[in-house]
Amino acid sequence: MDYTLTEEQELLRRLVEDFVAREVKPYLETAGEEFPWPLFRKLGELGLAAIPFPAEYGGGGLDYTSYSIVLEELSRLGSHLGSVLAVHGLPQLILNHFGDETQKKKYLPAMARAELLGAFALTEPHAGSDAASINTRAELRGDKYILRGQKIWITHGGDADIYLVMAVTGKGKGSRGISSFIVEKGAAGLAFGKREKPMGLPHHTREVFFEDCEIPSRNLVGREGDGFKVAMTALDSGRVTVASTSVGLAQAAFDYALSYAHERKAFGQSIGEFQGIQFMLADMAAAIEGARCVTRKAAFLRDRGLPFNAVASMAKLLATDAAMKVTTDAVQIYGGYGTSEDYPVQALFRQAKIGQIVEGTNQIQRMIIARELLKKFKQ
């Protein structure tokens, strides 16, 4: 496995670096809590809104390694724009993998141009980690499905145009009874509830309600009963994206802390001259490097069609834990200033915590890794 970037990957990385410096930075300095539409549309114009999806449907046709590099670079000012792209990628991945030709042609090119924003709706108030226990139901009536239920914590909720929704179609509960559906914004009975304000993120997540929400039966993705597999397939790949954004934000916190350690004086010298601070910086750099390597390995395995889900879980676990540690230490190196909203590291620290929870908490990642380890005794 080669960790150096190809010429094409380096050009892509520089394109994103330039976009972040010229457009993302000034935008974020004045941004409110609204969804960053101008930046999202620009991602489409730059050809960055569908990097790993087929060119035939308007995507970049690139590998997951390139996608990971872009997400890392996009997160150098914090994870929010990287997570916009990563979440938008979940419904794209599902449509690309499980959708029929009509669904692909209808949605994927417009999503690649960032004309349509996507959302992924699995979590419910009583069912997060235990996703097979969802209660939202979809009932087939003639040529329509009628959806009833509630989702929570839906990133892009209210803003997104396309919701990939998991709902129970089978009798009783459990993973085999779950199916997945496309719900378009504007569908009768689709409503949005309370905005949640997750810490560190400039824009919100939102509750989504299905109140006898009617959708055409052709909006079923895959077959009835495929929904749990659909959701887990998307999350396996999604974990590589969470790991990538976490590496980017950890690197950002480290860069701030390194400069600050050099500039800040105490006891007549830079605080970076103290061994206590140097050891902290060394541990931070090592944690980032390790997290980046395992994240690239997960992308590498995926790109070659090899089993990657356990390594993707390891990448998500290690990269988000690394981001938590690095951002915590960055706040420490800044001392009192680290806690101030006038300085950037506290926001990165709060965003890092979100990474340990989304797309399967880090306890769930350990369960996935352990399940893979123990598989050999069950064959």
Ligand SMILES: Cc1cc2nc3c(=O)[nH]c(=O)nc-3n(C[C@H](O)[C@H](O)[C@H](O)COP(=O)(O)OP(=O)(O)OC[C@H]3O[C@@H](n4cnc5c(N)ncnc54)[C@H](O)[C@@H]3O)c2cc1C
């Ligand atoms: C900012 C943000 C954005 C989100 N965006 C989306 C989105 O777009 N779409 C979507 O569907 N969801 C989204 N979520 C929801 C997210 O996926 C869930 O919060 C997450 O899966 C955890 O579920 P929960 O909050 O219900 O926690 P719970 O499942 O209630 O877990 C609570 C605690 O118990 C632990 N735990 C649970 N089960 C076990 C076990 N078997 N062993 C050990 N520990 C366990 C967990 O690790 C956790 O620490 C988002 C959440 C946040 C915070």
